[in-house]
Amino acid sequence: MSELQKLAQKTQIAARELGILSESARNEALNSIASALEKYQKYIITANEIDCREAEGVISSSLYARLKLGESKLKSAIAGVRDVAKLADPIGMVSLKRELDEGLVLQRVSCPLGVLGVIFEARPDALIQITSLAIKSGNGVILKGGKEALQTCSSLANIIQDALKQTQVNPNSIQLLTTREEITELLSLDQYVDLIIPRGSNEFVRYVQENTKIPVLGHADGICHLFIDSDADLHQAINITVDAKTQYPAACNAIETLLIHRSIADKFLPSIAQALKDKGVELRGDEATQKIIDCQSATVEDWKTEYSDLILAIKIVDDLNTAIDHINYYGSKHTDAIVTNNQQNAEIFMNQVDSAGVYHNCSTRFADGFRYGFGAEVGISTQKMPPRGPVGLEGLITYKYKLMGNGQIAATYSGENPKAFTHINLT
Structure with missing residues (x-):
């Protein structure tokens, strides 16, 4: 030994x-x-x-x-x-x-x-x-x-x-x-x-x-997403995005990809880009994102990457379903969030995103045993x-399973004239 x-x-x-x-x-x-x-x-x-x-x-x-x-x-x-x-x-x-x-x-x-x-x-x-x-x-x-x-x-x-x-x-x-x-x-x-x-x-x-x-x-990856819906409160969205990326970027519950609804991209992207750059975040965007803000080009590898650092990939999506599809394909089933004032969209997102944690209007950084009241994790x-x-x-x-009896045998409950079980739930 x-x-x-x-x-x-x-x-x-x-x-x-x-x-x-x-x-x-x-x-x-x-x-x-x-x-x-x-x-x-x-x-x-x-x-x-x-x-x-x-x-x-x-x-x-x-x-x-x-x-x-x-x-x-x-x-x-x-x-x-x-x-x-x-x-x-x-x-x-x-x-x-x-x-x-x-x-x-x-x-x-x-x-x-x-x-x-x-x-x-x-x-x-x-x-x-x-x-x-x-x-x-x-x-x-x-x-x-x-x-x-x-x-x-x-x-x-x-x-x-x-x-x-x-x-x-x-x-x-x-x-x-x-x-x-x-x-x-x-x-x-x-x-x-x-x-x-x-x-x-x-x-x-x-x-x-x-x-x-x-x-x-355990989990192998922490590729977390935040989706900014067309009905999002943009001021709230900025605060949540900055927190989810920069509050502790090395954590597995920090976001690595930001998805933005196409209808609000022109208005939202410049503001969130500035807020993130002020925190030292390097931005990488798809082609549509690069037409709106100055950032590095994002590739397919960026959608698959857990940076654990001040780097964020950005993608503009056409609608809620496209965002959900992207998350379910590239995500790690850790924690993903939506920012929206549309309750129906929030429920669709939380029901269809296949992750251990699905959040509405809050930072992914809450995915933690201490914050859940578990004491620790x-x-x-x-x-x-x-x-x-x-x-x-x-x-x-x-x-x-603990079974307490007083001499019962299985043969009593089988054969030609089996005794019936009572199966009564007790309090």
Whole structure:
């Protein structure tokens, strides 16, 4: 048995212990972690500054933005830990209670998945979010951060594990891997790991999806769109567009393509182009766009690209249906929005766009577990099967069927004179 197998086995054992702890014990552990992170804020930020210095000029600007863990981002992550502690307990929830026959009662009860394998690039705050959700949901977690965040992730993991030693949660339930070679072996540990959650570039997520038998939760691309309809409030449209592109361009929920209804393009394009250029955004437009504003030429590759940077592709479309067709063809099923005062158009858009998040008159930047009130998120899923969209506690829970009887056997309900089931739903 390899060292990583031994570690995974320890995590699995600790996870089983964690899964049967009381809610109060798990919440106590979360609050202990939050207090420890507050106590050692300066230590964490110093470690992150080391990572940032070594990564500067080596990694992309979007990856660098995710790597940087300043005071405000750290405080927000700590607040997220406490928010998770306040959420309702996801374990032991009964979603079905049915009498099959007198004295034979079936229940469907929520329970933890087991052990999560979470691999993420750059974002050390993801370690805090994922750890808090794992503990609350009764799951163990094996974390692998990018090499560019090694100092920060190591300091966070040490602080969290030390904090857990003062609680009923076994510190072995939270593990950190530190070498790239460990990723390949982690992906092969289907005996111990129940779910893999990759967070990073589309190439990285695809690599994970193609190299493991373990179920994978995540999304490969974040190609988000904003459509400005003919009945849009143009002042509102400008504010939403600027926010959706520039508030945090490295995020997977930032827009990469702006679609504009042809009937308002002459009026809207010059204003939005100026507002975006004032924020340092590079614009790339189709032929119709270039006739109205000065910008680079957009190609088919631009409609397929997640820039994660201050670059925006613009396309003028003939109508609502053309916009929907473009999004469903080029989009990544992440988050797409429409700006319009026409309620019927908004409903058509939200019903026909095949994405995890469909928005009306608001920024795509709201696609986030914290903003949804989930406390935090382990990632965003664009798959059709649930969980979909920002994944909080509900995505880390499965269920089992519990059947309680007093000696019943199946033969009683078959044969020549079978006894009938009652099938009465109970409250």
